[in-house]
Amino acid sequence: MTPSARIAAAIAVLADIEARRRPAADALKDWGLSHRFAGSGDRAAIAGLVYDALRRKASAAHLMGATTSRAVVLGMLRLDRGLDLAKLEKMFDGSRFNPDPLTADERSALAAAADGKAFADAPSHIAGDYPEWLDLPLARVFGDDRVAEGRALAHRAPLDLRVNTLAVSKEAGRDPEALRGTIAAELAHLKPQRTRWSPVGLRVAIGADAKSPPVHAEPAFIKGQIEVQDEGSQVAALLAAARPGDQVIDLCAGGGGKTLALAASMANRGQLYATDLDKRRLAPIHARLERAGVRDVQVRTPRPDVDVLEDLHGRADLVVVDAPCTGTGTWRRNPDAKWRMRPGALSERLAQQRTVLDRAAGLVRPGGRIVYVTCSLLADENTDQIQAFLARHPGFAPVPAEKTVSVLGDAAPAFLDSVLTFPEGLLMTPRRTGTDGFFVSVLRRSIAI
Numbered sequence: 001m002t003p004s005a006r007i008a009a010a011i012a013v014l015a016d017i018e019a020r021r022r023p024a025a026d027a028l029k030d031w032g033l034s035h036r037f038a039g040s041g042d043r044a045a046i047a048g049l050v051y052d053a054l055r056r057k058a059s060a061a062h063l064m065g066a067t068t069s070r071a072v073v074l075g076m077l078r079l080d081r082g083l084d085l086a087k088l089e090k091m092f093d094g095s096r097f098n099p100d101p102l103t104a105d106e107r108s109a110l111a112a113a114a115d116g117k118a119f120a121d122a123p124s125h126i127a128g129d130y131p132e133w134l135d136l137p138l139a140r141v142f143g144d145d146r147v148a149e150g151r152a153l154a155h156r157a158p159l160d161l162r163v164n165t166l167a168v169s170k171e172a173g174r175d176p177e178a179l180r181g182t183i184a185a186e187l188a189h190l191k192p193q194r195t196r197w198s199p200v201g202l203r204v205a206i207g208a209d210a211k212s213p214p215v216h217a218e219p220a221f222i223k224g225q226i227e228v229q230d231e232g233s234q235v236a237a238l239l240a241a242a243r244p245g246d247q248v249i250d251l252c253a254g255g256g257g258k259t260l261a262l263a264a265s266m267a268n269r270g271q272l273y274a275t276d277l278d279k280r281r282l283a284p285i286h287a288r289l290e291r292a293g294v295r296d297v298q299v300r301t302p303r304p305d306v307d308v309l310e311d312l313h314g315r316a317d318l319v320v321v322d323a324p325c326t327g328t329g330t331w332r333r334n335p336d337a338k339w340r341m342r343p344g345a346l347s348e349r350l351a352q353q354r355t356v357l358d359r360a361a362g363l364v365r366p367g368g369r370i371v372y373v374t375c376s377l378l379a380d381e382n383t384d385q386i387q388a389f390l391a392r393h394p395g396f397a398p399v400p401a402e403k404t405v406s407v408l409g410d411a412a413p414a415f416l417d418s419v420l421t422f423p424e425g426l427l428m429t430p431r432r433t434g435t436d437g438f439f440v441s442v443l444r445r446s447i448a449i
């Protein structure tokens, strides 16, 4: 397919998403099924156009003065891909498979982008590309920076990998930097860069038209030496500071992303218990633990009316609560979710977070810690949730961010400068740390019972 035909296809897929209010992934899948001639490169490029258009949906529509899928794609091509009027005229030529020629209105809207005034009077939620109802909640956290934070969330995320020190260590010694170097050399064809904060992270940039590389087919992945994990998630697991020999509970283990990282910090020594409310979410963890060479994890699959952690009450050195949340910090990766999110979903998550935090409180030993993590940017799910927890559980106190970050070693001071800090914890964002948005709060239980 030509670049123009791909654009026409992306406009059709977006129109389907809007008309049938369906998830982008479903609409893209259907398009693929009914256009079997399209190769994998075409499909990836069309998906890239659709997701980029969703990322810039509000600003692109504002620029074009229309909310149609064609307007949103045109606005995105101008704002995000930097295509100027002359280039767009050539691509929108109306020939077979290509989009119709530009109208006079479209031409003048696109020309206006060049003078930089198109957003001078735009409200924050349009300039920052997020839903209007979230303007106040985001203003509460970021103030006037919310537009810049929203813009950073409207860019594509890179592909981040975590080097699994458990699986590589036999070949290169235990020094994480040496292990990272070994894997970086093995993946040289992907041009990985060392991540800034995580000492075991590698970052692969992905171009606008490029597919995500098939990491799952890499020998290093098959051998369990790398995992796909956003650097923010890696850092959140590092800040939990699980140590070899600890008794650790991962209460919301899901598919095990954090569990695997915690197990690596513990160097397979001690005991890590992984559980989740939903056994279907937990199921993939078994194969992942096996592939990663993790030996110190017991998976406790939930059972109806049974407390599968009953024997662990008041015993854990560390309980990690990777809480269910709105995912507002991951909008780079899920631009579709950004526009689909509703206030009802927030209240539901808040109730779940309360339940799981209260459960965690009963599991920690005196002197032990809860590490509460969300991939949300909203105060309701982060600082407010922790304040309410501390009011219900006066035996816990937050550990200051300055102390929490010390596990990052040489990177700690710059990391502390980059994050937003609160008495209850710290917040990473794409704009500040180049990661997904993650809130981390460390809560220590007092020794006195």
Ligand SMILES: C[S@@+](CC[C@H](N)C(=O)[O-])C[C@H]1O[C@@H](n2cnc3c(N)ncnc32)[C@H](O)[C@@H]1O
Residues within 6 Å of the ligand: 251, 252, 253, 254, 255, 256, 257, 258, 259, 275, 276, 277, 278, 281, 322, 323, 324, 325, 352, 355, 356
């Ligand atoms: C953010 S996801 C976890 C992601 C996972 N830790 C990872 O890194 O791949 C949140 C998880 O919390 C689980 N959950 C929700 N309510 C819970 C509860 N009351 N107790 C335990 N888990 C719960 C959900 O099923 C979901 O898998």
